Amino acid sequence: MSAVSSQNRRSVIKTIFRGGAPRALFVVLILFAVLLIISDLNWSKMREGRAWMSLVVTPLQWLVDLPSRAADNLSGVLVSRTTLLSDNERLRTEALQLERKVQQNASLMAENIRLRELLDAGQRVDEPVRLVELIGVNPDPFQHEVIINHGSEDNVYDGQPVLDAGGVMGQVVSLSHYTARVMLITDARAAIPVEVNRNGFRAIALGKGVLGELELEHVPDTADVREGDLLVTSGLGGRFPRGYPVGTVSEVVRDPGQQFVQVRAQPSARLDKSRHLLLVGDKPRLKEIPAEVASE
Amino acid sequence: MSEERAGGGLIIFGTFIIGLVLSQIPMPDMLIWARPAWVVLVLIYWVMALPHRIGVGSAFLLGLVMDLVRGSVLGLNALSMTIIAFLVLILYKRMRMFPLWQQSSLILVLIGINQLLFHWMQGITGTTSDSLLFLLPAAISALVWPWLFLLLRSVRRVFRIA
Known part of the structure; x- marks a missing residue:
């Protein structure tokens, strides 16, 4: 009994008197964090390490998804x-x-x-498609990201295009x-090469960091773009296959006074x-970007 | 004594996990800005209550996990949370004396610093932002703090974590 109380007293005394923030540890950790940030930004090998570390938080992501x-x-x-x-009826007609x-x-x-054979053009290949499920949404309002339940073990690769029933x-x-x-x-970091489905006019659609809005960049004043035009992927850049719908022009x-037209x-x-x-x-559709393209 | 410590460690770990889950759970678009910084709040409580056990080291590890969960650049959250834990280690003796509303206003400042640091560094590393809405979580966190404090204090007393 007396042992317990003396222990308690000791812990109380420790709590009161072991004051003073650990400055050395703090400085070391801050430097380490800065080092981590710099290496994560500049060193591509960190991606693998990150993939391994992310294994730790995978159960957490499942846990978050559990209620929904x-x-x-x-x-x-x-x-x-x-x-x-009624659902059955509707689906049957659909x-x-x-x-x-x-x-x-x-x-x-x-x-x-x-026709393609007549033109001697290459065949278009049907792309294999896989159904995956969404298990999380990035809560940071500045980053439009979702998490899916397939990873590198399921042969998902970096830069793989993702669609839903409506489009890209x-x-x-x-x-x-x-x-x-x-x-x-x-x-806000995303950009996707598109073309107007009606006439094949090419442009680049940029994300704005606003849900439900894209902007076409550098569209000249004379370009034939109208409200209601369907934008599809142009397949340039080698990331996205050609011909999938991206969006419809909502505002021109x-x-x-401006050099370019604003197209949303x-x-x-x-x-x-x-x-x-x-x-x-x-x-991956393009293994490596040719050096002369990458340098531009 | 050692047994009691290990048990307490599990409870603390559990509260951090709950905080992480709360910080990740999807919310409607209207409320996306109004999410309290749960993990930082829980961290501040434990640093304040048990400064000899939970300090800058735990804050750093927690920040790393947070970075992995949020998918931000590795080290961003670790950096800002280490700084917050250090500030609380300096302030905890005063904070314990404060009434709840005064603690809340300090929380407003601390979480505000956390958000500022995080978005400042995010701006440097590429993801830009031009609205000041990211400071809203600080206000919401300050409103949540009294309840969270009472809850965590009762958890600490029930499980006798010291």
């Missing part, structure tokens, strides 16, 4: 019979319409191949073993709502 997954399951169980029936479109598609594809969502920017981070096209501002577009993918995403391709 449970809610999904629950709403799946608690759905009423009439809603199921499937029928899609099948009709695919029938046309087959003949169009055959025609396309014939973004690309994989950082990999761990069982998860990957996808930067959305609206992120022609100011005679709205992404066609449901960036903040889709839970099931599609990973396109199974290997």
